[in-house]
Amino acid sequence: MAQSVSSTGAEDTFPKLLDRNARIWGERPAIREKDLGIWQTWTWAEVREEIRAFAAGLSGLGVAKGDKVAIIGSNRPRLYWTICAVQSLGAVPVPLYQDAVAAEMVYVLQHAEARFAVVEDQEQVDKILSLSDELDVLEHVIYDEDRGLKDYDHTRLHPFAEVQENGRKALQADAATGAALDKSIAEATGSDIAVMLYTSGTTGRPKGVMLSYDNTVVSARLSCEFDKLTEDDEILAYLPMAWVGDHMFSYAQSYWSGFCVACPESSDTMMQDLREIGPTYYFAPPRIFETLLTTVMIRMEDAGAIKRGMFHYFLGVARRSGEKILNGEPVSFGDRLLYGIGRLLVYEPLKNVLGLSRMRVGYTAGEAIGPEIFRFYRSLGLNLKQLYGQTEASVFVTAQPDGEIRADTVGKPAPEVEIRIDDSGEVLYRSPGVFVGYYKNEEATRSTKTEDGWVLTGDAGFFDEEGHLRIIDRAKDVGHLKDGTLFAPKYIENKLKFFPNIKEAVAIGDDRDFVTAMLNIDLVAVGNWAERNNVSYGSYQELTGLDQVCEMLAAHVAEVNKDLAGEPRVAGSQIRRFLILHKELDADDGELTRTQKVRRGFIAEKYEPLITALYDGSSQQHIETEVTFEDGRKGAISADVRIVDVETFGLDARREAAE
Amino acid sequence: MRAPEQEAGAGETLLAVDNITLSFGGVRAIRNVSLDIRKGEIRAIIGPNGAGKTSMLNVINGFYHPQEGLISFRGAERRRMKPYEAASQGIARTFQNVALFRGMTTLDNIMAGRTLKMHRNFFWQLVHWGPAAREEVENRRKVEEIIDFLEIQAIRKTPVGRLPYGLQKRVELARALAMEPDLLLLDEPMAGMNLEEKEDMSRFILDVNQQLGTTIALIEHDISVVMDLSDRVVVLDHGEKIADGLPAEVQANQNVIEAYLGVSH
Numbered sequence: 001m002a003q004s005v006s007s008t009g010a011e012d013t014f015p016k017l018l019d020r021n022a023r024i025w026g027e028r029p030a031i032r033e034k035d036l037g038i039w040q041t042w043t044w045a046e047v048r049e050e051i052r053a054f055a056a057g058l059s060g061l062g063v064a065k066g067d068k069v070a071i072i073g074s075n076r077p078r079l080y081w082t083i084c085a086v087q088s089l090g091a092v093p094v095p096l097y098q099d100a101v102a103a104e105m106v107y108v109l110q111h112a113e114a115r116f117a118v119v120e121d122q123e124q125v126d127k128i129l130s131l132s133d134e135l136d137v138l139e140h141v142i143y144d145e146d147r148g149l150k151d152y153d154h155t156r157l158h159p160f161a162e163v164q165e166n167g168r169k170a171l172q173a174d175a176a177t178g179a180a181l182d183k184s185i186a187e188a189t190g191s192d193i194a195v196m197l198y199t200s201g202t203t204g205r206p207k208g209v210m211l212s213y214d215n216t217v218v219s220a221r222l223s224c225e226f227d228k229l230t231e232d233d234e235i236l237a238y239l240p241m242a243w244v245g246d247h248m249f250s251y252a253q254s255y256w257s258g259f260c261v262a263c264p265e266s267s268d269t270m271m272q273d274l275r276e277i278g279p280t281y282y283f284a285p286p287r288i289f290e291t292l293l294t295t296v297m298i299r300m301e302d303a304g305a306i307k308r309g310m311f312h313y314f315l316g317v318a319r320r321s322g323e324k325i326l327n328g329e330p331v332s333f334g335d336r337l338l339y340g341i342g343r344l345l346v347y348e349p350l351k352n353v354l355g356l357s358r359m360r361v362g363y364t365a366g367e368a369i370g371p372e373i374f375r376f377y378r379s380l381g382l383n384l385k386q387l388y389g390q391t392e393a394s395v396f397v398t399a400q401p402d403g404e405i406r407a408d409t410v411g412k413p414a415p416e417v418e419i420r421i422d423d424s425g426e427v428l429y430r431s432p433g434v435f436v437g438y439y440k441n442e443e444a445t446r447s448t449k450t451e452d453g454w455v456l457t458g459d460a461g462f463f464d465e466e467g468h469l470r471i472i473d474r475a476k477d478v479g480h481l482k483d484g485t486l487f488a489p490k491y492i493e494n495k496l497k498f499f500p501n502i503k504e505a506v507a508i509g510d511d512r513d514f515v516t517a518m519l520n521i522d523l524v525a526v527g528n529w530a531e532r533n534n535v536s537y538g539s540y541q542e543l544t545g546l547d548q549v550c551e552m553l554a555a556h557v558a559e560v561n562k563d564l565a566g567e568p569r570v571a572g573s574q575i576r577r578f579l580i581l582h583k584e585l586d587a588d589d590g591e592l593t594r595t596q597k598v599r600r601g602f603i604a605e606k607y608e609p610l611i612t613a614l615y616d617g618s619s620q621q622h623i624e625t626e627v628t629f630e631d632g633r634k635g636a637i638s639a640d641v642r643i644v645d646v647e648t649f650g651l652d653a654r655r656e657a658a659e
Numbered sequence: 660m661r662a663p664e665q666e667a668g669a670g671e672t673l674l675a676v677d678n679i680t681l682s683f684g685g686v687r688a689i690r691n692v693s694l695d696i697r698k699g700e701i702r703a704i705i706g707p708n709g710a711g712k713t714s715m716l717n718v719i720n721g722f723y724h725p726q727e728g729l730i731s732f733r734g735a736e737r738r739r740m741k742p743y744e745a746a747s748q749g750i751a752r753t754f755q756n757v758a759l760f761r762g763m764t765t766l767d768n769i770m771a772g773r774t775l776k777m778h779r780n781f782f783w784q785l786v787h788w789g790p791a792a793r794e795e796v797e798n799r800r801k802v803e804e805i806i807d808f809l810e811i812q813a814i815r816k817t818p819v820g821r822l823p824y825g826l827q828k829r830v831e832l833a834r835a836l837a838m839e840p841d842l843l844l845l846d847e848p849m850a851g852m853n854l855e856e857k858e859d860m861s862r863f864i865l866d867v868n869q870q871l872g873t874t875i876a877l878i879e880h881d882i883s884v885v886m887d888l889s890d891r892v893v894v895l896d897h898g899e900k901i902a903d904g905l906p907a908e909v910q911a912n913q914n915v916i917e918a919y920l921g922v923s924h
Binding site: 035036037038266 | 799800803804806807808810812813815816866869870
């Protein structure tokens with residue numbers, strides 16, 4: 001089957017691929033959604049009908065070639081259909097992060113000059129209406145979920161079903177409507193802009209990355225071939241639609257290889273839906289894997305002594321031999337036997353609970369994953385791999401081939417990708433997926449993409465002996481202590497974040513005398529610990545200030561220091577002092593990006609008094625911070641944050657020796 | 660669910676209580692109180708502790724029988740009605756202290772609220788085939804709609820005893836809604852909740868009122884919630900009605916201020 005797919009080369013856009021899929025896989029499932037507790041399925045033929053009807057409806061509202069259509073909401077079939085419907089008309093879909101507050105949205109909507117918006121529900125409609133004074137280009141808003149919207153003014157507001165029904169009628173009434181749609185689909189070529197994705201941007205304003213069909217369709221084809229994805233695979237779409245990863249996995253690859261995409265019931269039910277679907281192909285950022293591991297570990301703490309003992313014993317067995325077995329390396333008979341028993345008793349039931357029983361290929365990307373977390377999943381027999389990608393590359397820059405998996409690399413160049421490391425250590429690449437340019441931002445395009453098509457990633461890295469790429473950190477984040485010791489913040493933070501009690505960490509040290517860290521506790525893990533130890537607390541803030549919590553985290557940090565002391569290159573960057581932040585770092589407050597990456601510059605500015613205190617020897621510091629609630633209102637919280645000194649290993653001896 | 664044909668504040672009286680007096684031995688819990696609840700509105704009953712609010716709800720509900728006075732529901736006068744009769748006529752309620760089946764799942768608790776809508780007899784239920792199974796499917800669908808409406812999909816299969824308090828309150832609301840009531844009585848729906856839970860609950864109460872067209876009578880302590888939510892407010896103090904009207908009027912009423920803050924004598 002897979003061959004018949006790759007041999008046809010005529011389908012160079014997604015609407016054309018949709019026609020092909022409806023032809024050859026008409027009766028196969030294309031997309032599922034859990035609604036009222038039951039999984040509803042649409043076949044490719046049905047999806048084609050839905051999309052054509054909606055496209056005709058949109059056309060009736062005035063959507064024309066070249067228009068931008070914003071798409072805002074969580075992963076719903078109708079919103080995925082919107083992408084294809086918009087593309088069928090030669091217009092450009094612009095997915096936005098649905099949890100962005102109104103003020104963040106307005107920039108993207110204005111910059112993209114969106115004439116239409118297709119949104120999920122009342123929440124998004126309210127946001128857009130609250131911005132309507134600033135959005136003079138925006139004409140019509142179409143919503144999927146009609147709850148609470150009955151009494152709104154419907155001159156510019158339309159229910160999805162109504163627009164689709166109008167389209168359906170138009171298609172039935174007049175053959176010319178269908179012919180015009182077919183013509184528009186046939187006229188589109190690979191070089192047209194397929195989608196505009198705004199990068200969340202760890203610095204500055206978001207930029208609109210324009211990707212052509214040649215970028216996305218070809219990247220989808222290459223990556224499907226690389227992982228041998230076929231129409232028999234199944235995935236769960238739960239990551240933001242505005243993120244290039246979701247666009248590639250849940251849309252482009254699905255259209256290319258015909259696999260079925262399942263949309264969860266709601267974001268809260270993701271874990272249950274994952275178990276019910278049992279995807280064969282799974283993608284998650286490191287944070288999700290961390291959270292899963294944390295939950296498992298917490299629940300095991302509550303289990304009976306026998307179960308707990310068994311769990312930890314077999315995890316030990318898995319650590320010893322699991323990865324070797326997965327990689328096909330020789331393992332002694334005894335270990336193999338033990339691993340087999342472990343599979344029966346622990347690994348398979350655990351995988352089932354996590355919803356990963358059927359997983360054939362799993363990827364993690366977006367950020368470096370802690371090696372320990374990565375090995376944990378690998379040792380259970382899960383084919384979890386790393387890839388390195390960017391929006392500007394239509395995701396794929398490097399990926400780990402099966403059987404060549406290591407925790408500390410991001411793999412070999414993906415098919416048809418060339419990679420070069422420049423003199424400063426920055427990674428550059430050139431590939432079929434390289435973006436067309438940033439929308440209305442020639443200057444940024446020029447500074448990122450060279451004349452001959454090389455893209456600067458902004459990441460520092462190097463190739464190891466086996467040709468695998470290793471990323472050290474963002475090139476601009478890698479720094480040095482005053483005495484010249486290498487300081488790679490992410491490397492330290494990842495070690496810290498492996499502890500279930502630590503949710504987020506920010507290491508500071510560039511151009512300083514020593515390294516310090518600001519930590520976020522994990523409310524689930526620490527809250528559970530407090531419950532088991534009869535420690536009472538009233539709020540997150542109170543929990544962070546408890547003596548026992550400080551001691552616990554100090555022990556974790558000391559362990560990281562011990563670990564760092566064992567690695568000569570980074571031994572000097574042990575953490576001397578740390579503090580526990582009184583609030584969680586949050587994307588709504590601008591401290592994280594929408595994809596949950598730490599925005600260092602912003603944090604350094606915002607918590608300036610705390611950072612000063614980390615270096616001036618004081619043991620306590622008062623801070624007042626502004627917080628943004630989910631509905632966009634602002635409030636302030638203040639706290640006295642304690643600063644804790646930690647044990648270091650062999651650091652003073654080294655320093656004395658150096659002097 | 661039902662087509663929300665009623666317009667809010669259309670004025671038609673759904674339930675009227677006339678000159679009610681309720682005593683327990685020598686204690687007069689309610690003294691000569693009259694109030695009406697109009698179709699489609701949110702009616703709040705407020706007052707200091709011991710003012711007789713919950714007693715009033717119990718009277719409406721048919722749990723207590725007043726010694727004096729009249730109650731009419733949908734224009735028909737009623738006497739000595741049992742709570743289950745009130746329920747079958749379309750009056751549902753939630754309780755001040757959560758009264759759910761703690762060992763049962765959210766889904767089963769809400770299904771329990773459909774009991775009055777299940778018509779097959781015990782033996783059919785036992786066979787659970789043909790008509791009985793069909794009936795259960797229909798009822799389950801309604802329940803799923805309510806689950807969707809109150810956004811509790813994630814706890815569908817969780818025993819309610821394990822849920823946080825705020826969610827238990829929401830499950831209780833769901834169970835009351837499962838009866839598809841015309842009049843919904845809420846006894847302190849936001850007691851013991853944090854701010855976020857209160858905001859969520861307020862949203863749901865408004866949604867129930869506007870989307871489903873259900874008339875709501877609620878007792879609440881949190882005055883700011885009452886002022887924002889309700890169309891009309893009645894204030895009780897020591898079993899007597901001291902004010903009745905729009906939220907703003909009630910708030911400005913000197914008697915109410917005195918009842919809440921106390922006066923120097």
